Amino acid sequence: MPVTDDDELRAILDHETVAVVGCSSTPGKDAHEIPRYLREHGYEVIPVNPHADEIFDREAADSLADVDEEIDIxxxxxxxxxxxxxxxxxxxREDSPVIWTQLGIRDEEATDRAEADGRQVVEDRCMKVEHQRLC
Incomplete structure:
Protein backbone atom coordinates (compact mmCIF):
# COMPACT_ATOMS: atom_id res chain seq x y z
CA MET A 1 0.00 0.00 0.00
CA PRO A 2 1.24 3.48 -0.78
CA VAL A 3 2.54 5.53 2.13
CA THR A 4 -0.14 7.64 3.81
CA ASP A 5 1.14 7.84 7.40
CA ASP A 6 2.36 11.32 8.38
CA ASP A 7 5.41 10.00 10.25
CA GLU A 8 6.49 7.97 7.22
CA LEU A 9 5.87 10.95 4.94
CA ARG A 10 8.02 13.16 7.21
CA ALA A 11 10.82 10.57 7.06
CA ILE A 12 10.57 10.50 3.26
CA LEU A 13 10.67 14.29 3.12
CA ASP A 14 13.97 14.16 5.04
CA HIS A 15 15.65 12.75 1.92
CA GLU A 16 17.75 15.22 -0.05
CA THR A 17 18.04 14.28 -3.72
CA VAL A 18 14.95 14.28 -5.93
CA ALA A 19 14.95 13.29 -9.60
CA VAL A 20 11.92 15.00 -11.14
CA VAL A 21 10.72 13.02 -14.15
CA GLY A 22 8.80 15.37 -16.40
CA CYS A 23 10.35 18.48 -14.87
CA SER A 24 9.30 21.46 -16.98
CA SER A 25 11.35 24.43 -18.10
CA THR A 26 8.17 26.52 -18.32
CA PRO A 27 7.56 28.82 -15.34
CA GLY A 28 3.98 28.64 -14.11
CA LYS A 29 3.57 24.92 -14.77
CA ASP A 30 3.29 22.70 -11.70
CA ALA A 31 6.13 20.56 -13.07
CA HIS A 32 8.34 23.67 -12.84
CA GLU A 33 7.01 25.47 -9.79
CA ILE A 34 6.98 22.49 -7.43
CA PRO A 35 10.59 21.46 -8.20
CA ARG A 36 11.56 25.16 -7.85
CA TYR A 37 9.92 25.18 -4.40
CA LEU A 38 11.80 22.01 -3.47
CA ARG A 39 15.12 23.61 -4.54
CA GLU A 40 14.30 26.69 -2.47
CA HIS A 41 13.77 24.43 0.54
CA GLY A 42 17.12 22.66 0.33
CA TYR A 43 16.46 19.70 -1.93
CA GLU A 44 18.90 18.74 -4.67
CA VAL A 45 16.62 18.61 -7.72
CA ILE A 46 17.71 16.66 -10.78
CA PRO A 47 15.53 17.53 -13.78
CA VAL A 48 14.67 14.61 -16.05
CA ASN A 49 13.20 15.71 -19.36
CA PRO A 50 14.40 14.51 -22.80
CA HIS A 51 12.96 17.66 -24.43
CA ALA A 52 14.91 20.18 -22.34
CA ASP A 53 18.61 20.95 -22.37
CA GLU A 54 18.71 22.81 -19.08
CA ILE A 55 16.32 23.52 -16.20
CA PHE A 56 17.21 25.56 -13.10
CA ASP A 57 20.69 26.21 -14.58
CA ARG A 58 21.33 22.49 -14.53
CA GLU A 59 21.61 20.05 -17.44
CA ALA A 60 18.44 18.00 -17.76
CA ALA A 61 18.88 14.23 -17.97
CA ASP A 62 17.08 12.45 -20.79
CA SER A 63 16.03 9.57 -18.52
CA LEU A 64 16.61 8.12 -15.05
CA ALA A 65 19.29 5.88 -16.56
CA ASP A 66 21.22 9.03 -17.53
CA VAL A 67 21.36 10.37 -13.97
CA ASP A 68 24.83 9.85 -12.51
CA GLU A 69 24.03 11.05 -8.99
CA GLU A 70 22.45 8.87 -6.36
CA ILE A 71 18.69 9.42 -6.21
CA ASP A 72 16.64 9.35 -3.01
CA ILE A 73 13.21 10.13 -4.48
CA ARG A 93 18.70 1.49 -10.35
CA GLU A 94 20.32 0.42 -7.09
CA ASP A 95 19.19 3.67 -5.46
CA SER A 96 15.81 5.49 -5.53
CA PRO A 97 14.20 4.01 -2.41
CA VAL A 98 11.14 6.24 -2.85
CA ILE A 99 8.87 6.78 -5.83
CA TRP A 100 6.44 9.68 -5.53
CA THR A 101 3.68 10.39 -8.03
CA GLN A 102 2.06 13.78 -8.03
CA LEU A 103 -1.66 14.57 -7.71
CA GLY A 104 -3.87 12.56 -10.03
CA ILE A 105 -1.06 10.20 -11.03
CA ARG A 106 -1.33 6.52 -10.11
CA ASP A 107 -0.75 3.03 -11.42
CA GLU A 108 -1.70 0.29 -8.96
CA GLU A 109 0.16 -2.51 -10.76
CA ALA A 110 3.37 -0.48 -11.02
CA THR A 111 3.06 0.53 -7.37
CA ASP A 112 2.74 -3.14 -6.41
CA ARG A 113 5.93 -3.96 -8.39
CA ALA A 114 7.84 -1.14 -6.70
CA GLU A 115 6.70 -2.16 -3.24
CA ALA A 116 7.54 -5.81 -3.93
CA ASP A 117 11.07 -4.59 -4.74
CA GLY A 118 11.28 -2.88 -1.35
CA ARG A 119 10.62 0.67 -2.53
CA GLN A 120 8.30 3.05 -0.75
CA VAL A 121 5.64 4.62 -2.93
CA VAL A 122 3.71 7.81 -2.33
CA GLU A 123 1.03 8.31 -4.93
CA ASP A 124 -1.50 10.95 -5.87
CA ARG A 125 0.04 13.54 -3.50
CA CYS A 126 1.88 16.79 -4.07
CA MET A 127 5.35 16.90 -2.57
CA LYS A 128 5.11 20.67 -2.05
CA VAL A 129 1.77 20.41 -0.25
CA GLU A 130 3.02 17.59 1.97
CA HIS A 131 6.24 19.48 2.73
CA GLN A 132 4.28 22.61 3.69
CA ARG A 133 1.92 20.55 5.84
CA LEU A 134 4.49 18.38 7.62
CA CYS A 135 7.82 20.21 7.73
Missing amino acids: VDVFRPSDEVSGIIDAALD
Missing part, protein backbone atom coordinates in the same frame (compact mmCIF):
# COMPACT_ATOMS: atom_id res chain seq x y z
CA VAL A 74 11.88 9.76 -8.02
CA ASP A 75 9.14 12.40 -8.30
CA VAL A 76 6.84 11.74 -11.25
CA PHE A 77 5.14 14.51 -13.23
CA ARG A 78 4.00 12.35 -16.15
CA PRO A 79 0.59 10.88 -17.02
CA SER A 80 -0.53 7.73 -15.23
CA ASP A 81 -0.10 5.64 -18.37
CA GLU A 82 3.66 6.40 -18.29
CA VAL A 83 4.16 5.49 -14.62
CA SER A 84 4.84 1.81 -15.29
CA GLY A 85 7.85 2.54 -17.50
CA ILE A 86 9.17 5.16 -15.08
CA ILE A 87 8.91 2.74 -12.18
CA ASP A 88 10.68 0.07 -14.24
CA ALA A 89 13.51 2.57 -14.86
CA ALA A 90 13.66 3.35 -11.13
CA LEU A 91 13.76 -0.36 -10.29
CA ASP A 92 16.70 -0.78 -12.67
Whole structure:
Protein backbone atom coordinates (compact mmCIF):
# COMPACT_ATOMS: atom_id res chain seq x y z
CA MET A 1 0.00 0.00 0.00
CA PRO A 2 1.24 3.48 -0.78
CA VAL A 3 2.54 5.53 2.13
CA THR A 4 -0.14 7.64 3.81
CA ASP A 5 1.14 7.84 7.40
CA ASP A 6 2.36 11.32 8.38
CA ASP A 7 5.41 10.00 10.25
CA GLU A 8 6.49 7.97 7.22
CA LEU A 9 5.87 10.95 4.94
CA ARG A 10 8.02 13.16 7.21
CA ALA A 11 10.82 10.57 7.06
CA ILE A 12 10.57 10.50 3.26
CA LEU A 13 10.67 14.29 3.12
CA ASP A 14 13.97 14.16 5.04
CA HIS A 15 15.65 12.75 1.92
CA GLU A 16 17.75 15.22 -0.05
CA THR A 17 18.04 14.28 -3.72
CA VAL A 18 14.95 14.28 -5.93
CA ALA A 19 14.95 13.29 -9.60
CA VAL A 20 11.92 15.00 -11.14
CA VAL A 21 10.72 13.02 -14.15
CA GLY A 22 8.80 15.37 -16.40
CA CYS A 23 10.35 18.48 -14.87
CA SER A 24 9.30 21.46 -16.98
CA SER A 25 11.35 24.43 -18.10
CA THR A 26 8.17 26.52 -18.32
CA PRO A 27 7.56 28.82 -15.34
CA GLY A 28 3.98 28.64 -14.11
CA LYS A 29 3.57 24.92 -14.77
CA ASP A 30 3.29 22.70 -11.70
CA ALA A 31 6.13 20.56 -13.07
CA HIS A 32 8.34 23.67 -12.84
CA GLU A 33 7.01 25.47 -9.79
CA ILE A 34 6.98 22.49 -7.43
CA PRO A 35 10.59 21.46 -8.20
CA ARG A 36 11.56 25.16 -7.85
CA TYR A 37 9.92 25.18 -4.40
CA LEU A 38 11.80 22.01 -3.47
CA ARG A 39 15.12 23.61 -4.54
CA GLU A 40 14.30 26.69 -2.47
CA HIS A 41 13.77 24.43 0.54
CA GLY A 42 17.12 22.66 0.33
CA TYR A 43 16.46 19.70 -1.93
CA GLU A 44 18.90 18.74 -4.67
CA VAL A 45 16.62 18.61 -7.72
CA ILE A 46 17.71 16.66 -10.78
CA PRO A 47 15.53 17.53 -13.78
CA VAL A 48 14.67 14.61 -16.05
CA ASN A 49 13.20 15.71 -19.36
CA PRO A 50 14.40 14.51 -22.80
CA HIS A 51 12.96 17.66 -24.43
CA ALA A 52 14.91 20.18 -22.34
CA ASP A 53 18.61 20.95 -22.37
CA GLU A 54 18.71 22.81 -19.08
CA ILE A 55 16.32 23.52 -16.20
CA PHE A 56 17.21 25.56 -13.10
CA ASP A 57 20.69 26.21 -14.58
CA ARG A 58 21.33 22.49 -14.53
CA GLU A 59 21.61 20.05 -17.44
CA ALA A 60 18.44 18.00 -17.76
CA ALA A 61 18.88 14.23 -17.97
CA ASP A 62 17.08 12.45 -20.79
CA SER A 63 16.03 9.57 -18.52
CA LEU A 64 16.61 8.12 -15.05
CA ALA A 65 19.29 5.88 -16.56
CA ASP A 66 21.22 9.03 -17.53
CA VAL A 67 21.36 10.37 -13.97
CA ASP A 68 24.83 9.85 -12.51
CA GLU A 69 24.03 11.05 -8.99
CA GLU A 70 22.45 8.87 -6.36
CA ILE A 71 18.69 9.42 -6.21
CA ASP A 72 16.64 9.35 -3.01
CA ILE A 73 13.21 10.13 -4.48
CA VAL A 74 11.88 9.76 -8.02
CA ASP A 75 9.14 12.40 -8.30
CA VAL A 76 6.84 11.74 -11.25
CA PHE A 77 5.14 14.51 -13.23
CA ARG A 78 4.00 12.35 -16.15
CA PRO A 79 0.59 10.88 -17.02
CA SER A 80 -0.53 7.73 -15.23
CA ASP A 81 -0.10 5.64 -18.37
CA GLU A 82 3.66 6.40 -18.29
CA VAL A 83 4.16 5.49 -14.62
CA SER A 84 4.84 1.81 -15.29
CA GLY A 85 7.85 2.54 -17.50
CA ILE A 86 9.17 5.16 -15.08
CA ILE A 87 8.91 2.74 -12.18
CA ASP A 88 10.68 0.07 -14.24
CA ALA A 89 13.51 2.57 -14.86
CA ALA A 90 13.66 3.35 -11.13
CA LEU A 91 13.76 -0.36 -10.29
CA ASP A 92 16.70 -0.78 -12.67
CA ARG A 93 18.70 1.49 -10.35
CA GLU A 94 20.32 0.42 -7.09
CA ASP A 95 19.19 3.67 -5.46
CA SER A 96 15.81 5.49 -5.53
CA PRO A 97 14.20 4.01 -2.41
CA VAL A 98 11.14 6.24 -2.85
CA ILE A 99 8.87 6.78 -5.83
CA TRP A 100 6.44 9.68 -5.53
CA THR A 101 3.68 10.39 -8.03
CA GLN A 102 2.06 13.78 -8.03
CA LEU A 103 -1.66 14.57 -7.71
CA GLY A 104 -3.87 12.56 -10.03
CA ILE A 105 -1.06 10.20 -11.03
CA ARG A 106 -1.33 6.52 -10.11
CA ASP A 107 -0.75 3.03 -11.42
CA GLU A 108 -1.70 0.29 -8.96
CA GLU A 109 0.16 -2.51 -10.76
CA ALA A 110 3.37 -0.48 -11.02
CA THR A 111 3.06 0.53 -7.37
CA ASP A 112 2.74 -3.14 -6.41
CA ARG A 113 5.93 -3.96 -8.39
CA ALA A 114 7.84 -1.14 -6.70
CA GLU A 115 6.70 -2.16 -3.24
CA ALA A 116 7.54 -5.81 -3.93
CA ASP A 117 11.07 -4.59 -4.74
CA GLY A 118 11.28 -2.88 -1.35
CA ARG A 119 10.62 0.67 -2.53
CA GLN A 120 8.30 3.05 -0.75
CA VAL A 121 5.64 4.62 -2.93
CA VAL A 122 3.71 7.81 -2.33
CA GLU A 123 1.03 8.31 -4.93
CA ASP A 124 -1.50 10.95 -5.87
CA ARG A 125 0.04 13.54 -3.50
CA CYS A 126 1.88 16.79 -4.07
CA MET A 127 5.35 16.90 -2.57
CA LYS A 128 5.11 20.67 -2.05
CA VAL A 129 1.77 20.41 -0.25
CA GLU A 130 3.02 17.59 1.97
CA HIS A 131 6.24 19.48 2.73
CA GLN A 132 4.28 22.61 3.69
CA ARG A 133 1.92 20.55 5.84
CA LEU A 134 4.49 18.38 7.62
CA CYS A 135 7.82 20.21 7.73
